[in-house]
Amino acid sequence: MHRLQYTYYLNYFTGLLFMVILLSGCSTTRHLKPDQSLYVGTSYEFDGYKSRHAKREVKSIVSELQPKANKKFLGLKMKLWIYLHSGDTTKKSKFNKFLRTKAGEAPVFYDAEINQQQSNVVETHLYNAGYFTAKVDAAAETKNKKTKITLNVKLNPPYKIDSIFFPQGTNDLYKAIRMAGEETELERGDIYNLENIRAEKERIAEVLRNNGFYYFRSEYLIFDLDTNKRNYKFNLYVNVKPTTPYEALIVYRIKDVYVNTSYSINADSVVLVPDTIKGEPLYYSASDKSFRKRAIGRAIFIRKDEIYSRKNHKATLGQFMGMGTFKFVNVRFAEADSVTKGFLKSFINLTKLPRWTARLELEAVSKSNNYIGPGLRVSTRNRNTFRGAELLVFNLSGSFEQQIGKNTGGVNSFEFGPEVEITFPRFITPVYVSNPVGFYTPKTRIVVGYNYLKRSGFFNLTSLKLIYGFKWKESLLKDHELNLININYIRVSNKSDAFQQLLTENILLQKSFEEQFIAGLTYRYVYNEQLIPEKKNQFYFMGSTDLSGNTISLLKRVIEGRKVNSENPASLAGEVYAQFASFDLEFRNYFNLDQYQKLILRVFGGVGIAYGNSATMPYLKQYFSGGSSSIRAFRARSLGPGTYRDSIATSSFFDQGGDVRLEGNLEYRFRIGGMFYGALFYDAGNIWLLKENPQLPGSQFSNSFLNELAMGTGIGLRFDANFFVLRLDLATPVRKPWLPKGNRYVIDEFDPGSSAWRSENLLLNIAIGYPF
16 A cells, blocks of 8 residues: 555656756747857867866866856745746735845846857856866857857867976075975975966965064965977076065064063053063053963064964964963064164053853753753852863752653653863863964863753652873864863662663673763764855864773772772772773765755764673763654664664653764755755664674674664754754655665655655754754
């Protein structure tokens, strides 16, 4: 029956789509004037020389040519069709106006001038890519009032670098340029590329500015080409413009440094007196006692009598900005003497933020296990706790949450907890570690927190945590987080009879709840190209590891001479401690198709290995799959492990945990209008156990894991107000791994007209923020 319904819907949809194609294909040109035709795009062909490099360059510029033909969706110009059939917008019809201006798209007409414009653009691009003799001719062909342009590209081989010559001479500037040339990124045999030439100019100029040439700019450099060579080669000569101002030709030194920690544009200037910070002479405000001078000195890399360095300039600016204590930071330079050149005064002006702030926040809590509800957070901040720009934060939060979705049983929870966090703008370590010289400020974090969680009908959970670690940025795109101490102590109490029965029936689950003292080390690395908004293809990588219990086990062996094992686990302060190692990898690619469309591919893999004192991973460190940020066609944390399916778990609170997690997501995001966005997505993944568990048949990870992946697809609606994103994702399963082999794909049972099917297979995820 289901297969007949599926075939009926498929045939109906195919026929409807065919009719729409016919109608839209005809009606988009029917109303054009006799001398009008639609521009439908540009193609190209090569005449003579061609190579992969040439094809890549031509393809890249042709894809950017203007004008752009009317957009297509599933091969149809639907937006153009809507525009042409939106009616008379001069009448008082808001709906017609919306169709034409928002949903529709005006026709793009062909004009003869486009031929020459596109030819010129492609020729210029090819010249800048090394094809100095390129010739491009355009020809237009019109059929059925649709015009397509074909570019005929005539090329000779591209010009390549033969040799690079830097200026000779004994003055400081020429020496510095030759020094910079030793690390040039241009190499013999490279094809000429204007962007690479510009980048090399800027690199040399930056090297010069780091070596005292304060006023030097990249536009003062000339790169001359000598193409009078055979075999399409050229020599490159680096020179300095004769019109370069004198100030840019000499090295500048720092004469004096002035530091004003109470700067305000609305107040009288502060008297700065000679002082010394960390042995370095400068001018400082004697009246301002807000900061310890040593704390200010740590952020200053500009030194009296040293040559000017752009790197130290930017490092000083970044260090003060990274402290989080100053509202305004300005580091500027001025000539020390209008007559005698070569000396600069440095002025570091700092405007403080209020030391104390308090905030009351009403939150909408959304968690990965589909718990959602109101939350309240009270936060107090002290931005200069010990007069060293230390940030002290006290948080008091509470929330009441209800688990939403099908078959959740209406489980609710109450959570409450205080937390104290202090952040130091430097490394604080048992052994001395120098703070890096750079734009970004390293941070040391100490966190102490308490949390009480009540899950109605199951248990109460009390937890304590202590974190001591560091955060630092290697660059704009690279972040590191290392926690040398990461301790969690969790105690479960008031267990209900139903929950106690679950523990009794599953020994490994019981052990995972017993081993609730977790002490170890964690490390996380993130590389994120989303911080470069103009990049079309943005890559994201996250790698993390969590090592727990190893130090304690080593001390047990050294001090007590005991080799720990899971059969007779050792304890610390009367509590069994966990010993494990986990490793996570996550890859994402954000393909920005245009300003309002993007395609996201995500792959996640994680494994947790219990050993030594533990037979299984602690419950809080296990992996879970399913939910609003995972496999959205399945209830939160309900999947797996493997092909196992617990009928009790699927209708109650209890989550399915595992040692291995694999997930893949493909999502297409597009703008609907205003702050509303849509999405189409496809998810796949599951969790598994590393060791066989007789109570959970089919849960062990094996080489047939690909056949045990759950799959789902769906559509999404998002309200994106920049500072707040409300997300609705409606999903349905494509493959259910717990079904018998051969019957796991369920897409052929698609029957949205059946209430029973909808109840079993449609899942609405409500969440805050994007899934990834």
